[in-house]
Amino acid sequence: MIHLRDVSKYYDMGPTRVGALRDVSLEVSRAEYAAILGPSGSGKSTLLHVLGCLDRPSAGDYTLDGLQVGSLDIPALAEIRNRKIGFVFQRFHLMPRLTALENVALPMRFAGVRPAERERRAGALLDRVGLGDRRGHRPAELSGGQQQRVAIARALANEPPVILADEPTGNLDSQSGNEIIDLLEQLSAEGRTVLVVTHDETLARRARRIIRLLDGKLVEDSTRESG
Amino acid sequence: MDALRGIIDLLRGLRQQKARTATTLLGLGWGTFSVIVLLAFGTGLEEHMHEQAVAFGESIALVWPSRTTMNFAGLGCGRRVNIEREDVAALAAQIPELGRISPECIAWDQLQVGTKILRATISGVAPAYGALRTWRIEPGGRFLNERDIEDRRRVIVLGNRVRTGLFGRDPVLGRTVILQGLPFTVVGVLSPKRQDSDYSGQDADRICMPVTTHEQVYGDRLVSNFVFRARRADLHPRALRRVYEVLGRRCGFDPDDRQALYVWDRLEDERLRHYAFLGFEIMLAGSGILTMLVGGVGIGNLMFIRVRQRTHEIGIQMALGARPGRILRGVLAETFVLVAMGGLVGFFLSWSVTMVVRLTPAPETIGEPRISPAVTVLTTLLLGSVALLAGYFPARRAARLDPVRALVER
Numbered sequence: 001m002i003h004l005r006d007v008s009k010y011y012d013m014g015p016t017r018v019g020a021l022r023d024v025s026l027e028v029s030r031a032e033y034a035a036i037l038g039p040s041g042s043g044k045s046t047l048l049h050v051l052g053c054l055d056r057p058s059a060g061d062y063t064l065d066g067l068q069v070g071s072l073d074i075p076a077l078a079e080i081r082n083r084k085i086g087f088v089f090q091r092f093h094l095m096p097r098l099t100a101l102e103n104v105a106l107p108m109r110f111a112g113v114r115p116a117e118r119e120r121r122a123g124a125l126l127d128r129v130g131l132g133d134r135r136g137h138r139p140a141e142l143s144g145g146q147q148q149r150v151a152i153a154r155a156l157a158n159e160p161p162v163i164l165a166d167e168p169t170g171n172l173d174s175q176s177g178n179e180i181i182d183l184l185e186q187l188s189a190e191g192r193t194v195l196v197v198t199h200d201e202t203l204a205r206r207a208r209r210i211i212r213l214l215d216g217k218l219v220e221d222s223t224r225e226s227g
Numbered sequence: 228m229d230a231l232r233g234i235i236d237l238l239r240g241l242r243q244q245k246a247r248t249a250t251t252l253l254g255l256g257w258g259t260f261s262v263i264v265l266l267a268f269g270t271g272l273e274e275h276m277h278e279q280a281v282a283f284g285e286s287i288a289l290v291w292p293s294r295t296t297m298n299f300a301g302l303g304c305g306r307r308v309n310i311e312r313e314d315v316a317a318l319a320a321q322i323p324e325l326g327r328i329s330p331e332c333i334a335w336d337q338l339q340v341g342t343k344i345l346r347a348t349i350s351g352v353a354p355a356y357g358a359l360r361t362w363r364i365e366p367g368g369r370f371l372n373e374r375d376i377e378d379r380r381r382v383i384v385l386g387n388r389v390r391t392g393l394f395g396r397d398p399v400l401g402r403t404v405i406l407q408g409l410p411f412t413v414v415g416v417l418s419p420k421r422q423d424s425d426y427s428g429q430d431a432d433r434i435c436m437p438v439t440t441h442e443q444v445y446g447d448r449l450v451s452n453f454v455f456r457a458r459r460a461d462l463h464p465r466a467l468r469r470v471y472e473v474l475g476r477r478c479g480f481d482p483d484d485r486q487a488l489y490v491w492d493r494l495e496d497e498r499l500r501h502y503a504f505l506g507f508e509i510m511l512a513g514s515g516i517l518t519m520l521v522g523g524v525g526i527g528n529l530m531f532i533r534v535r536q537r538t539h540e541i542g543i544q545m546a547l548g549a550r551p552g553r554i555l556r557g558v559l560a561e562t563f564v565l566v567a568m569g570g571l572v573g574f575f576l577s578w579s580v581t582m583v584v585r586l587t588p589a590p591e592t593i594g595e596p597r598i599s600p601a602v603t604v605l606t607t608l609l610l611g612s613v614a615l616l617a618g619y620f621p622a623r624r625a626a627r628l629d630p631v632r633a634l635v636e637r
C-alpha cells in the first residue's frame with residue numbers, strides 16, 4: 001500500500017536547513033496497523049503529512065496504492081487526500097460552524113456526492129462511532145472524545161484505504177483515548193491501513209508494528225509476533 | 228439554503244470588522260449610486276431635451292433669405308435676397324436629396340370670433356409643414372392637405388392657446404373665425420407641446436392656413452422662410468449645398484456666399500447635443516466608476532482579512548481533499564455577495580432618489596430621471612467586474628495556501 005524510498009524533507013530556515021525527515025524508507029501493507037513513535041520534533045508529523053499527500057517530499061520516491069505521488073500536481077494530490085486518505089488530528093480540526101453531520105459529510109461534498117446520499121452516509125458513520133444522537137451538534141457542544149469520534153467518522157467518509165492519525169489521543173483523557181484507539185484498531189481489522197503517531201508508549205504497545213523516528217531518521221521498525 | 232448560511236457565516240465573520248465592512252459597503256454603494264443616479268438624470272435630461280427638440284421639428288433646417296456678401300454676375304454685394312413660392316417649389320423639384328419642404332409666409336394679424344378678438348402669428352404653409360414642425364392634431368381634426376392648397380380654401384389650423392383664447396373649451400372643429408373680414412373654417416387644433424425653441428412666437432400662439440390662401444389674403448409675393456428635411460440624415464449636408472446652388476441660380480447670388488441665406492440647422496444642433504451629452508455622461512459615469520473601484524479595493528482588503536481569518540478552515544478543507552479551484556470559487560463567491568450588497572444599497576438609494584425627484588416639479592425642466600435597462604445592465608456589469616477584480620487576489624492567495632501551514636494557523 002505504502003512504499004517510501006529514501007524520502008527526505010528539508011525546511012530552509014534562512015541560511016540553515018532543517019532536515020525534518022532524512023532518507024526514510026518504509027513499506028506498509030494493506031490492513032496493517034502501525035504506531036509511529038519518537039520524541040517531539042523527531043519528524044513524526046512531517047512523515048504523516050508526506051504520507052497523507054499534504055506535503056511533498058524534498059527528495060526520494062513515494063508510491064501510494066501504486067501511484068507515484070511525486071509526479072502529481074496539486075489538484076491530483078487533493079483528489080488523493082479526498083479518496084484515499086482519512087486524517088485524524090490531535091486538535092480534531094473540525095469545522096467550527098458546521099454540525100457533526102455536516103462535518104462528516106464534508107469530504108463527500110468535495111467528492112461530488114449528492115446531498116441526500118451524503119446525509120445518509122454521514123448519519124450512518126455517526127451511528128457507527130456512537131454519536132447518532134449528536135448529528136445536529138456543533139463541535140463546541142461536544143466533548144473532546146466526541147469531537148475526535150466525529151473526526152474519525154469524517155476520516156471514513158469516502159471509504160479511504162489509509163487512515164493517518166497524528167497523536168489522536170493527545171488532547172483526551174485516558175478513557176476517551178482508549179475508545180479512540182479501539183476504533184482505530186477496528187478500522188485496521190476491517191482491512192484499512194492505519195498509521196498512528198503517538199508518544200504514549202502504552203498505547204503504542206497495542207500495535208503489532210512500531211516505527212520509531214529520531215531526528216528525522218527511522219531508528220526502529222519492528223513487528224511483534226501476534227499477541 | 229446552503230447559500231443563505233454561507234452569507235450569514237460571512238456576515239458573522241465580518242462582525243469583527245464592523246466599521247470597516249460598513250464603510251466599505253457604503254463606499255461601494257455610493258459609487259454604484261453615483262453611476263446610476265448620474266446616468267439616470269442624464270438619460271432623463273437627454274430624453275426631455277430630445278422630446279422638446281422633436282416638438283420643434285426633428286432633423287429640420289429653417290432658411291431665411293438674407294443679404295449677399297459676394298459679387299455675382301456683375302451684381303454687387305449687400306443686395307437683399309428674395310425668395311418666392313416658385314423658388315421653393317423649384318427646390319422640391321430639383322433636389323433629389325430633399326425629403327419634405329414647406330414655404331412659410333408670416334403675418335401678424337387679428338382674429339375674431341363673435342366679440343372675442345385675438346392677435347396671432349398667421350403662417351401660410353404647405354401640408355409638409357405639419358410633419359416638419361411636428362404639429363400633432365387633436366383627435367377629430369386634421370392638418371392642411373393638398374386640396375386646401377390647390378383650391379385656396381379658407382381653412383385654418385389653430386394653435387392650442389389661440390383655440391382657448393377664442394373658444395375656451397367649446398368644440399371648435401367646423402367653427403368660423405373672421406380674419407381680414409373673411410370667414411375661415413377651423414379644421415384642426417394643435418395638441419399642446421413643449422418646444423425647445425421658436426421663431427415668430429410659439430406654435431401654441433400660431434395658426435396655419437394654406438400658403439396659397441395666405442398669398443391671396445395678404446398679397447405676399449415673397450416667402451418669409453422655408454423649412455426642409457433631407458430624405459436621410461446623411462444626405463442633409465448635400466441637400467443644404469444644393470439649396471444654395473439652386474437658389475443662387477434662381478435668386479442671383481453666389482452659391483458659395485454663405486451669408487446670402489440665414490440657415491438654422493437643427494440637425495447640426497442635434498449632433499452637437501448628442502456629443503455633448505455623451506461626453507457629459509462619460510465624465511459622470513467615469514467619476515462614479517472611480518468611486519466604485521475605490522470601493523472594490525476596500526472589498527478586496529476585506530476579503531484578504533477574511534482569508535486570513537479563515538486560514539485554518541481552509542487548511543481543514545484542503546486536508547479533506549478540497550481542490551484549489553473550490554477554495555478559489557468560495558472566496559470569489561463571498562466577494563460577489565459583498566459587492567452585491569453594496570450594489571443593492573446603491574440601486575436602492577438611486578431608485579429612491581429618482582422616485583422622490585419624480586414627485587417634485589423638477590422633471591418639468593430637467594426631465595424625468597430614469598434608470599434605463601441600459602444603465603441597469605451597465606452598472607451590473609461594472610459591479611461584476613469590480614467583484615472579480617476585488618476577489619481574484621484574495622481568492623488566489625487562499626487557493627495557494629500550504630495546507631500544513633494553514634492547519635496550524637489559529
Ligand SMILES: Nc1ncnc2c1ncn2[C@@H]1O[C@H](COP(=O)(O)OP(=O)(O)O)[C@@H](O)[C@H]1O
Binds near residue numbers: 045
Ligand atoms: N513548516 C516548518 N518549517 C520549518 N521547520 C519545520 C516545519 N515543520 C516542521 N519543522 C521542523 O521539522 C522537525 C520535525 O517536526 P515535526 O514533524 O512536527 O515533529 P514531531 O511531529 O515529531 O514533533 C522539527 O525540527 C520542526 O521544527
Ligand SMILES: [Mg+2]
Binds near residue numbers: 046
Ligand atoms: Mg507532531
